[in-house]
Amino acid sequence: MAKSAISLRPAAKFMAALACGLFAAIPAHAQGKLTAHYTIAMTGVTIGEIVWQVAVGDTLYTTTATGKASGVLSVLVNGDGSVSAQGGIAADRLNPSSYTSTITDDDGTIKLQMTFADGVATETITPQPPVHADRLPVTDADRRDIADPLSAVLIPTKLGGGTMASSDCNRTLKIFDGRRRYNLTLSFNRMDKVAVDRGYSGPILVCSVVLKPIAGYRADSMIVKYVAGRRDMELWFAPIAGTSIMAPVRVLMPTLVGTLKIQVDDFEAVASPPTLAPVETSPLPPAR
Numbered sequence: 001m002a003k004s005a006i007s008l009r010p011a012a013k014f015m016a017a018l019a020c021g022l023f024a025a026i027p028a029h030a031q032g033k034l035t036a037h038y039t040i041a042m043t044g045v046t047i048g049e050i051v052w053q054v055a056v057g058d059t060l061y062t063t064t065a066t067g068k069a070s071g072v073l074s075v076l077v078n079g080d081g082s083v084s085a086q087g088g089i090a091a092d093r094l095n096p097s098s099y100t101s102t103i104t105d106d107d108g109t110i111k112l113q114m115t116f117a118d119g120v121a122t123e124t125i126t127p128q129p130p131v132h133a134d135r136l137p138v139t140d141a142d143r144r145d146i147a148d149p150l151s152a153v154l155i156p157t158k159l160g161g162g163t164m165a166s167s168d169c170n171r172t173l174k175i176f177d178g179r180r181r182y183n184l185t186l187s188f189n190r191m192d193k194v195a196v197d198r199g200y201s202g203p204i205l206v207c208s209v210v211l212k213p214i215a216g217y218r219a220d221s222m223i224v225k226y227v228a229g230r231r232d233m234e235l236w237f238a239p240i241a242g243t244s245i246m247a248p249v250r251v252l253m254p255t256l257v258g259t260l261k262i263q264v265d266d267f268e269a270v271a272s273p274p275t276l277a278p279v280e281t282s283p284l285p286p287a288r
Contacts, residue, residue: 031056031057031058031242031243031271031272032055032056032240032241032242032243032245032269032270032271032272033053033054033055033056033269033270033272034052034053034054034055034240034247034267034268034269034270035051035052035053035266035268036051036052036053036054036199036247036249036264036266036267036268037049037050037051037052037264037265037266038050038051038052038262038263038264038265039262039263039265040067040069040260040261040262041260041261041262041263042255042257042258042259042260042261043257043258043259044258047069047070048067048068048069048070049067049068050065050066050067050262051065051066051067052064052065052247053065054154054240054245054247056089056240056242056243056245057089058089059088059089060086060087060088060089061086061087061088061089061094061151061154061245062084062085062086063084063085063086063150063151063154064082064083064084065082065083065084065150066080066081066082066083067080067081067082068080068081079103079104079105079106080103080104080105081101081102081103081104082101082102083099083100083101083102083148083149083150084099084100084101084150085098085099085100085148085150085151086098087116087151089156089245090156091156092156092158092171093147093151093152093155093156093171094147094151094152094154094156094245095116095147095151096116096147096148096151097115097116098113098114098115098116099112099113099114099115099116099148099150099151099178100112100113100114101177101178108127110125110126110127110129111125111126112124112125112126112177112178112179114148114176114178119144119145120140120143120144121143121144121146121148121176121178122143123143123178123179125178125179129179132218134218134219134220135216135217135218135219136214136215136216136217136218136219137215137216138176138179138180138181138215138216139215142176142181142214142215142216143176143181145174146174146175146176146181147173147174147175147176148175148176148177149175149177152173152174152175152184153173153235153247153248154245154246154247155168155171155237155245155246156244156245156246157239157244157245157246160244161244162239162240162241162242162243162244162246163239164191164203164204164205164237164239164246165205166188166191166205167188168205168207168237168246169186169187169188169189169205169207169208170186170187170188171186172184172185172186173185173186176216179216180213180215180216180217181214181215181216182211182212182213182214182217183211183212183214184209184210184211184212184235185209185210185212186207186208186209186235187207187208187210188205188207188208189206189207189208189234190206191203191204191205191206192204192206192236194236194238194249194250196238196249196264196265196266196267197265197266198265198266198267198268199266199267199268199269200238200249200267200268200269202238203238204236204237204238204249205236205237205238205246206234206235206236206237207234207235207236207237208231208233208234209233209234209235210229210230210231210233211227211228211229211230211233212228212229213228222256223255223256226254226255226256227253227254227255230254232252232254233252233253233254234250234251234252235248235250235251236248236249236250236251237249238267239269240269241269241270241271242269242270242271242272243271248262248264249263249264249267250262250263250264
């Protein structure tokens with residue numbers, strides 16, 4: 001049994017990287033701030049957690065997330081890390097300018113820095129991961145017109161003002177995490193309601209998700225073959241107060257060993273009025 005479990009570790013790393021992706025300084029003119037806490041569970045057993053912070057301004061955003069997976073199923077998913085991204089806000093998506101990640105597991109620590117210029121991503125990874133002959137190469141075309149995992153799943157609503165519509169699901173998220181390039185095609189599933197343990201109670205938008213791997217993954221990856229093309233994956237979204245951005249509150253993903261669920265239990269979103277810039281004053285002239 002141990003040998004079979006260990007053989008799943010490369011596939012499980014891809015699954016963990018994808019799942020965490022489905023999740024700095026705060027801008028001076030922030031319109032809304034979110035602090036959220038998620039639990040990661042596999043087959044009903046809690047194996048980790050994620051803390052995610054987002055700040056949204058008029059034209060800029062910044063976000064950071066830290067996570068750790070361990071416990072009963074640590075033979076499959078084990079490690080911790082942090083990721084951050086920042087960039088500008090467009091009409092229908094967030095456009096990142098930079099993305100960084102630091103991931104530590106049994107194989108050591110890998111640091112990634114990625115910048116975006118003219119819609120093209122450039123990444124630096126330290127140390128360089130081993131080259132596998134069966135890993136599909138990432139081309140220059142794969143690095144164009146994409147977003148990082150965090151920015152991609154912070155989605156502007158078409159109606160604005162935090163009002164969600166079924167059409168907000170109708171999009172394809174083109175994601176590159178510095179190593180793997182994949183699309184997540186979203187479609188409307190249903191409108192629902194949720195009562196989070198702390199911080200949010202109200203409507204949510206449930207989108208069905210189909211994964212399409214494109215590059216950077218190993219051709220013989222069991223988890224990729226199993227998950228790609230399935231139609232029972234879901235992303236649940238709730239609005240971030242004070243903004244026109246919605247963030248995930250639940251991720252459901254089938255795996256070879258059961259359903260992976262990332263569930264929010266603390267979703268503290270606060271609307272912040274714009275901060276007035278300090279008024280510069282000249283010193284009073286000397287009395288005469």
